[in-house]
Amino acid sequence: MSFSYTWIEAVAAASVSVVTAFTGIAWWNAPQMSTTFETVLVSPGAFDFEPTGEFVANGAEIDPGDRPVVFRRPIEIMKFQVTLGDYQRCVSAGQCEAPNTRYADTEAPVVGISYLDAEAYADWYSDLTGEGWRLPAPEEWAFVAAERFAGEVFTRGQDPSNPAIAWIRRYEEQILLDREPDPVIHPAGHFGPNSNGVADLGGNVWEWTSGCYTRIEQDSDGNSVGAPYQNCGIRIAEGVHRAYMSNFIRNGKSGGCAVGTPPDHLGFRLVKDAGFASGLARLGQTVTKYLSH
């Protein structure tokens, strides 16, 4: 979690590290649940992660390179993406807006979901269960996704004397991805589990993370200059490639001057913070929301 920029994520991470021992122990009376999720507990570990966000030096974007990230405690994450059936319960409860979608397979992942929708669902489901459910941070998603993680698939470096070179190169890299859009909604599990046993990562449904857009200025020695710029109106969705999207967008689309490969669909899955930690994290979330309103 070394590259989380919001203090709330730091709180969540800290709390995960404190109370793993309580995992699975209901130490207060959970309310009647209408939905339960199969989760996967991903063991602690370390990996190299190229930080999200833009890194700029001398007015041009640079490649920040990989940095080590350590998870000292397990990550408990939904095995499957939240399905339409799951999501509809939140809609019925009046706590979620209807998704922007036209299919009706309740066993398939819900798509047409904005970041705000996903966050509303996490809040509703946490309230329903008394547990701490939230969107994963990009680092968590990458760690869980393991060999299915793609992240920043496009070269980030730029020639300061000719911005068009990087622009054209990225355009060509997108073509080289050679990925046909896959608009068909498949049932949960269609893309199979990864090495951690988590299903459908890197399929045709991109997943919202809690990551915000950031921009960091660096000097020639790679040290940060000034405070990082952060915009949480833009959130990070992970999948076949990383997508920065406005938090209210339900369908990524390309066209006009937006030269980019859009996600086929936007959906999500949640991670669960254990016991005491979740209480702390939810308190933090409440405070954050209060402060941001």
Next chain:
Amino acid sequence: MFTRRQALMTAGVASVAAAVASIPAAAAAKEAVAPADISRLPRQKVTLVAPPYVHAHDQVAKGGPKVVEFTMKIEEKPVVIDEEGTTLQAMTFNGSIPGPLMVVHEDDYVELTLINPESNSMPHNIDFHASTGGLGGGALTLINPGEQTKLRFKATRAGTFVYHCAPGGPMIPWHVVSGMSGAIMVLPREGLKDEKGEPVRYDKVVYIGENDFYIPRDEDGNFKSYDSPAESYADTVEVMRGLVPTHVVFNGAKGALTGDNALKAKVGETVLIVHSQANRDTRPHLIGGHGDHVWELGKFDNPPAKDLETWFIRGGSAGAATYTFLQPGIYAYVNHNLIEAVELGATAHFVVEGDWNDDLMMQVQAPSPIATN
């Protein structure tokens, strides 16, 4: 549903054939150029290529008028028109939407062999806006599946002109919005000229045909697919009558001119962009560029407009614009009804390589925090 229609068509063909038989005598009496003279003209056979490419041609005519021979085969076939796999029961000239761009010079004779293979299900014809009389040739070219015909017309006016299928009555708009249109460019013999009479030359030419499609939806709002054009007809007409297209695309499909298929140019190159729309108004715009010389109406005897930001192509016409690329990068060429460009598909990309010109543009300050002093 075509039985009665076909009967009418067949009757029509018979009477047209009778009319054709009488034409040579009348023409010989009135015209200085009789068929005997045309028969002595040099002939050139051109193999058409699918858009956005254009067959090789001279910008300035060499020698005198000639007879330019073309062959086009009409193909009815399903065509995927967007990334969701929506299928149009398409009708095409030579297998492409739009049909190929034909290039001749003023006073040349266009001689087209039009083939309607047995495998097709409907009669078709061709109406050339560049031609004179005979419903633009439509009256002389109506052919049933399993037939071919040959039409000759004189290219008397210089410009870009639409051609399209016009088999009569309600078949006309339906065939056009099913893909049956293209364009011909009749160049002045001495080549293109600007408003002062100075030559305008291009390094390459691209042909962009814009189409509006009207795909019916099922009760769930999903696009329907059909097994044949005939089965799609009734539903399609209903959507057409609402005048709200479901797709507005360049070269037959959303994304037909982006990504792998993006157009390419270099800084310093001059590109002539021919743009046709056989049915509906459009307004081309090159994002980050301009129209250096624009024949908005497409007719080269009129001086070109200069330095345009957006130009207007009337439904049922073709226009032409030159642009010399001055800066590298990705350019989006769009219908600047941006809803049609982004939501409905009317976007093409140019990938332009070359050196960046800081004099024309530079990022003086990269995005950074707002200054607080």
